[in-house]
Amino acid sequence: MQRPTLSLVIPVFNEEAIIPELDRRLRTFLGELKEVGREWEVVFVNDGSKDGSLTMLKELASSEPRYKIVSFSRNFGHQLAITAGLDRAEGEAVVVMDADLQDPPEVVSAMVARWREGFDVVYGVRAKRHGETWFKRATAAIFYRVLRAMLGGISIPADAGDFRLMSRPVVLTLRALREQHRFVRGMVAWVGFKQAAVTYERPARFAGETKYPFSKMLRFAMDGITSFSIVPLRIATWLGVMAGLIAVGTAVWAIVQAARDQVVPGWTTIMIAVSFGTCAQLLMTGILGEYIGRIYGEVKRRPLYVIGEEVNVAPATSTAPKLPPPGPGLPSPP
Ligand code: UDP
Numbered sequence: 226m227q228r229p230t231l232s233l234v235i236p237v238f239n240e241e242a243i244i245p246e247l248d249r250r251l252r253t254f255l256g257e258l259k260e261v262g263r264e265w266e267v268v269f270v271n272d273g274s275k276d277g278s279l280t281m282l283k284e285l286a287s288s289e290p291r292y293k294i295v296s297f298s299r300n301f302g303h304q305l306a307i308t309a310g311l312d313r314a315e316g317e318a319v320v321v322m323d324a325d326l327q328d329p330p331e332v333v334s335a336m337v338a339r340w341r342e343g344f345d346v347v348y349g350v351r352a353k354r355h356g357e358t359w360f361k362r363a364t365a366a367i368f369y370r371v372l373r374a375m376l377g378g379i380s381i382p383a384d385a386g387d388f389r390l391m392s393r394p395v396v397l398t399l400r401a402l403r404e405q406h407r408f409v410r411g412m413v414a415w416v417g418f419k420q421a422a423v424t425y426e427r428p429a430r431f432a433g434e435t436k437y438p439f440s441k442m443l444r445f446a447m448d449g450i451t452s453f454s455i456v457p458l459r460i461a462t463w464l465g466v467m468a469g470l471i472a473v474g475t476a477v478w479a480i481v482q483a484a485r486d487q488v489v490p491g492w493t494t495i496m497i498a499v500s501f502g503t504c505a506q507l508l509m510t511g512i513l514g515e516y517i518g519r520i521y522g523e524v525k526r527r528p529l530y531v532i533g534e535e536v537n538v539a540p541a542t543s544t545a546p547k548l549p550p551p552g553p554g555l556p557s558p559p
């Protein structure tokens with residue numbers, strides 16, 4: 226089978242109100258990519274929908290073989306749905322987008338254009354967000370800035386979601402990252418390669434309610450921070466150092482007070498013991514945290530490095546992601 230040029234990966238969770246319009250928009254958009262002919266596919270990942278989504282998707286797939294469906298046995302969550310889609314997508318470029326048309330298919334042409342210029346990851350940056358509560362916008366803005374401050378080396382773009390195009394080498398590398406708690410947009414940033422942004426106005430959800438209630442958002446944020454940063458574990462060390470400084474001050478002050486005979490017997494000893502005890506415990510917690518952080522790093526079993534390109538290296542010894550033989554490209558956009 227010929228490898229499709231473009232794969233779209235679309236997680237679907239209780240989206241029956243949207244599927245007919247999504248289908249219409251996808252067909253129009255993909256139909257306009259004329260020179261691609263039949264060389265596209267759409268991988269719908271049904272994330273344990275309880276409504277008629279799966280039946281509707283099956284109905285659509287029965288008349289369109291380029292619509293593929295991967296259906297979960299229960300709701301595993303958006304990030305795992307994306308993962309399953311990336312594991313199945315065969316395209317030379319793979320675009321992840323939401324089902325609710327908040328990631329307009331038309332923006333994909335701009336992403337494809339950047340990909341044709343040689344970029345491996347083209348992510349969508351939301352210039353304006355319509356139809357989202359101020360609470361969602363504010364928490365998202367704070368979250369990305371806190372996360373960026375904690376990450377140091379890897380830069381996760383602010384105001385970007387999972388709507389992005391990835392070249393096949395990036396997708397193959399992502400497949401090698403099998404960690405359990407997955408924060409896909411962070412993993413894509415970790416992978417590296419040449420990345421570019423495309424800005425777009427994010428429309429409101431086409432129909433239905435958000436499938437990301439606050440509890441899911443919170444878990445998502447925790448996964449994001451804990452998958453990429455051990456800064457929270459280091460807080461104990463910093464507190465320990467601060468407690469140590471305070472303890473020295475307290476000890477001096479307690480001894481002075483005792484010398485002046487202004488305290489009951491035993492007070493000085495207790496003050497000194499308590500302040501240094503606190504400092505010792507926090508420092509030890511911090512040291513444990515450092516080791517736990519390292520254990521965590523090891524159990525993630527990420528590849529140690531990712532090779533973007535090799536020159537004059539025999540294929541047998543190559544560790545770079547294996548590229549498919551070049552196929553006919555997408556048309557250059559107007
Ligand atoms: N989604 C999913 N599993 C979930 C929650 C959401 O597959 O547990 C899908 C949902 O169908 C949509 C995408 O993830 O295609 C984004 O969800 P949503 O639009 O509700 O999030 P929001 O845009 O409100 O952040």
Ligand code: MG
Nearest residue numbers: 323325327430
């Ligand atoms: Mg949405």
